[in-house]
Amino acid sequence: MSSWTLKSIPPHDWFLCLDVESYFDHEHEPEKVFEEGFTRPIPVGETDVIVTVFFNGDPENPEFHIESAESLSKDEIAEANKSLTKILGTDMDLRPLYDQAKDDAVLGDKLSELYGLKRMTRANLFEDILYRIVQMQMNHKPTAKKMMFAIREAYGTALMLGKKSLPAWPRPHQLMKADPANIRKLGPTLRKGQYLVGLANDIVAGNVDMDHLMECDPQEFYDLITKVKGIGPTSGQDLMMMRGRTDAVFPSNKKGDEEKGLRRWIIYSYGEDPHNTSEGRFQELIQNWKGYEAAALEFLFVNYVLKEKERQAKK
Numbered sequence: 001m002s003s004w005t006l007k008s009i010p011p012h013d014w015f016l017c018l019d020v021e022s023y024f025d026h027e028h029e030p031e032k033v034f035e036e037g038f039t040r041p042i043p044v045g046e047t048d049v050i051v052t053v054f055f056n057g058d059p060e061n062p063e064f065h066i067e068s069a070e071s072l073s074k075d076e077i078a079e080a081n082k083s084l085t086k087i088l089g090t091d092m093d094l095r096p097l098y099d100q101a102k103d104d105a106v107l108g109d110k111l112s113e114l115y116g117l118k119r120m121t122r123a124n125l126f127e128d129i130l131y132r133i134v135q136m137q138m139n140h141k142p143t144a145k146k147m148m149f150a151i152r153e154a155y156g157t158a159l160m161l162g163k164k165s166l167p168a169w170p171r172p173h174q175l176m177k178a179d180p181a182n183i184r185k186l187g188p189t190l191r192k193g194q195y196l197v198g199l200a201n202d203i204v205a206g207n208v209d210m211d212h213l214m215e216c217d218p219q220e221f222y223d224l225i226t227k228v229k230g231i232g233p234t235s236g237q238d239l240m241m242m243r244g245r246t247d248a249v250f251p252s253n254k255k256g257d258e259e260k261g262l263r264r265w266i267i268y269s270y271g272e273d274p275h276n277t278s279e280g281r282f283q284e285l286i287q288n289w290k291g292y293e294a295a296a297l298e299f300l301f302v303n304y305v306l307k308e309k310e311r312q313a314k315k
Helices: 014-019 030-036 074-088 095-100 108-113 125-135 141-155 180-184 190-205 210-215 218-225 233-240 261-269 279-285 293-314
Strands: 002-007 038-044 047-055 063-068
Touching: 002 074, 014 030, 014 293, 038 074, 047 074, 063 074, 108 293, 125 141, 125 190, 125 210, 125 233, 141 180, 180 190, 210 218, 218 233, 233 261, 261 279, 261 293
Parallel strands: none
Antiparallel strands: 002 063, 038 047, 047 063
16 A cells, blocks of 8 residues: 655645536545545556545645555656646646736636635546547536446456446557447447547557647647547637646637637626627736636636536525
């Protein structure tokens, strides 16, 4: 057994994430995470291990206690921390955003109400893309999560959590030989199966470089990711939010005369007409977001999620 501590840059209140179901996968029950911890498989070099994460509950001195049934070396723990850092957002320093946007007409109050929020992602960009493709155009997200879990069972490494099986996420080399028709039997459409297998093959062939996508500037990321089959402009912008980074761009994506995607939502949030907003005016609206565009948008998103929960509870 191994255990270690992973520190996060404050402020970080990870418990805020428990209200956001999209951050979690089919096997998770967020309401139990507070007491039982957050358990998931993560890649460690060429193998996969199951870890359980516990948060200390202190936004100003945030620490995560990690446990694994495996006996891991220092190098393996360092590898595990690469995944955990992305999942939890521990390396993101949002303190400048709190300073520069505290008086922002839309963002200011949300920074106070959701103090310490950092977006959760999955262990690497490949996982994020897989799930994004599976859940595209599906309104019932639990079904999409169940489909993704079935793909993990079919193509990922089988791991044991106590007496139960908990499949790892498939690596590109595991998914590249899959038959899209067999993926179709697990729930996703045949076209989605083709996208998943095609992406895995492109990564193994070196045509898509995941490391470069994680490191390049936001505009280049958007330009490259939207060339991947199955990833359109909206999905490209969403995936930009999942790099464990603070920065992003929101390119205009008009169809006819109507603005689409994240840019539309941002402009609406500032009370203006997204279909008739110039590039200059859009940049004025988000001037307080500079360098922290991805992090800023997450405050709007989680605020929306919480307001929707309140609305549903009142019905």
